[in-house]
Amino acid sequence: MSDTDARGGLPEDRDYPAGQGGPGWAGQPTGEEQAGPHRVIGTPAPATARTLLGTGQGDGGPQPPPELPAEPADPGKAKKAERIVATCFIISMLAGIGFIAAYIGLEVHSVDAVLRSNLALGTSMAVAFLGLGVGATIWVRHLMPEVELTEARKPMASTPADREAFEETFNEGADASGFKRPLVRRTLIAATLPIALAPLVLLRDMGPLPGTSLRYTVWRKGTRLITYGSNTPLRPEDFGTPGGMITVIPEGYQDDYDALAKAATIIIKFRPGELQPPTVMNWTVDGIVAYSKICTHVGCPVALYEQTTHHILCPCHQSTFDAPRGAQVIFGPAARPLPQLPITTNAAGFLVAQSDYTEPVGPSFWERG
């Protein structure tokens, strides 16, 4: 049984008990003596509250009084409300004009100008909407008479008769369609399966297969380490004292984000004796150790370094790595230490890689093993 059915015969289906209306509506004709169905609106006295079901509201029957009263309960109050509503709408109109004026009058193209423009446009827009909202709300609350109507609600389920009729129609159609012929049915299903699969196949060229690409970075034997930002190669002597962490990238890949997303590296210089296993000493130069900057958790750059404790911290999920001890995980969700990049110096005395990383950098993946 549809909703439309429930509401189809409006007066028959609905009963209208008294609402919590203003006193002005207490005098509305409410008596039972009145012929035909009638509406009781805004009647406060509980004694007059009753459920009235309409009877036989045919076309030729007497006209029922309107369900909604045309006037609010208190005309004096309504007059005042009307003025307030009008004021709200006028404010809204003025704000709307202000918005257009601000758009025309205020330039942008600099931070200060944009902030001015944003303030003027935003304020006028908000006031314009607020004026409409407040005005409309007061309108509903104080200009429209208060009503509370009741609509009947029928169970959602159709009547058994309707269900049966539907079933019959459905089966009739199914029989007529010949869908029960197995050959047609099965070949139809067989025909749709590959078509359903095709969209998935079409997605194949969304990207190349990963292959072994996640295992390697662009670091090669002899690639110079250059500082990120200033792009200058480094000599061990450039580190005056042990201390901070420097981000380096492979020379020649300054603008290759795909390469940098895996190859970004940090170097830290330690005092003699500070570096401990499992740091690979052969991969360090003069107390300088290089680790991958890509967190082994989910790949954020591990950008924070606490000099006093020698802790490298990932700002995303706070995995903490112990820099002097092979960047082992000492806190947080990362499961593996930051891979160490084997470095040495070349003939000219610049820091270079001995090779690529010897294990995959960055977050784990299924094929990593």
Place this chain on the structure above:
Amino acid sequence: MSVDRALEGVGGALDDRFRGAKGFRTLFRKIFPDHWTFLLGEIALYSFIILLLTGTFLTFWFQPSMTEVVYHGSFTHLDGVRMSEAYASTLNISFDVRGGLLMRQIHHWAADLFVAAILAHMLRIFFTGAYRKPREVNWLLGLAMLTLAMLEGLFGYSLPDDLLSGAGLRITEGVMQSVPLVGTYLAFFLFGGAYPGSQIIPRMYIIHVLLIPGILLALITAHLFIMFHQKHTQMPGKGRTEKNVVGAPLYPYFMAKTGAFFFFTFAAVALAATFAQINPIWLYGPYNPVAISAGSQPDFYMGFLEGALRMMPPWEWNVAGHTFSFNVFIPAFVPLGLIFTAAALWPFLEQWITGDKREHHINDRPRNAATRTALGMGAIAFYGVLWLEGANDVVADHLDIPLYTTTRIAQVAIFVLPVVAYIVTKRICLGLQRKDLHLLEHGVETGIIRQLPSGEFIEETRPVTEEARAVLESRPEPLSLPPAESDVPAPAMRGATGRLRERLNEVVNESVPLTESDGYGGHGNGHGNGHAAEVGHGAEAEHAAVPAAGEREAGHGDEGGGGGYSATGSVTDQGDGQSGS
């Protein structure tokens, strides 16, 4: 009258072609029940409309491209900096398009409001039991929309290709890679190769502006149509039954109210966008995989995933050449899966446990469904711990707690707090049920103390109003499961599942008995009736310090042996308890 003529002219012409008079008449008189919590869904709807409007505006200038350009625009601090076209065009919208910054900020605020309103709406639906038959399908549609809204938000704030959202994308990539078996392929297919590639922004763009909004629009339409067809639920109250809908008609009342509410929503978002800066991407700088800023936080609705990632212990297995990254996969998918699966199954689970397959159109008061409310609060506690842990660096900073301590607390709290929330909420609900029963049986304490001829002091009470009584009495008697037939359990109640169902049924239906228990039993009826006789006096003489004589004493005489309970010792008590009236 010109209005009549216009109606006849235009309306008549339309009706000649579409036969709409009867349908629209019915539509105009459709009843919409009122309650402030019914507005939460409307906020979500209107935020979505605002998102469509402002989003369309932004697409006129936004370039979803990762092609590198050198910036020479109005934001001189970044002059000469290499960046993607996406980032440059976002700067352009912010600084060179009039109203562009406002629209961007409205769009972002509206997105946050959209998800927040969906969450609040969902909680309202859950706690009032509005998801019950026949509305389970709409509940599931809502869950689907919440999921899509979060994804839509994530893709949306990633589009400008700034440093902050780039970190989010990187995390997304790492999370995808953690999926067993297919993770690496998923990531490579989404990003069009290795991270970051040059495809992700255009792909997210079309998903963000067409695919997901299209699906959302279809789901919203279905959601609203079903709501419309099934008619809205209503809060319990006088004259409201399972067989009616009490409220104001669509035309003109609901139309005007909801129109006003659209303007309020828009005004609120516009105010936020004017005075509260959001996502100032020019301060973050363009994305670069080498850099990151500390204190990176996602938008609030992704915070619980971030928290889950942060608090997970570093578990990882390597088996037969393959890596199970439990440290990423579990936090990224299990809490989300747990919350959404539990939410999706709950309506059906509850039906099975209670055996209640009836239609429900009157909303429950949360206290009256103590176990459901407690479960909901448990879920909120679970989500809340994840969410707070997602901002644990901020928490640690502001509360001066060591960073690691916040995580260790969260690792314990995630298991303990939901249980505590469950127990505490259930106790509170049962306590409130008792209070309701007390009000029904003994009436409202008026704070008026009277002295009986015997010298005894007594506090007057008066029965609750009819409206309040209708609300207080709204708790339905729980259905009982199929009863045992002379020692043999009913077929549905046999075996291990049957016993489980029986046990769960006891838990879910745990409530204070509706009929008077022995706690108040001794003096129950006489007491109640006696007070009923006092209605008028109590109201008239609320502040009377000295009790009147005569008839009122006679009223108390009817009370019989009820003195024991309501005597309240001293006259000084009279100031208290007024709020009950």
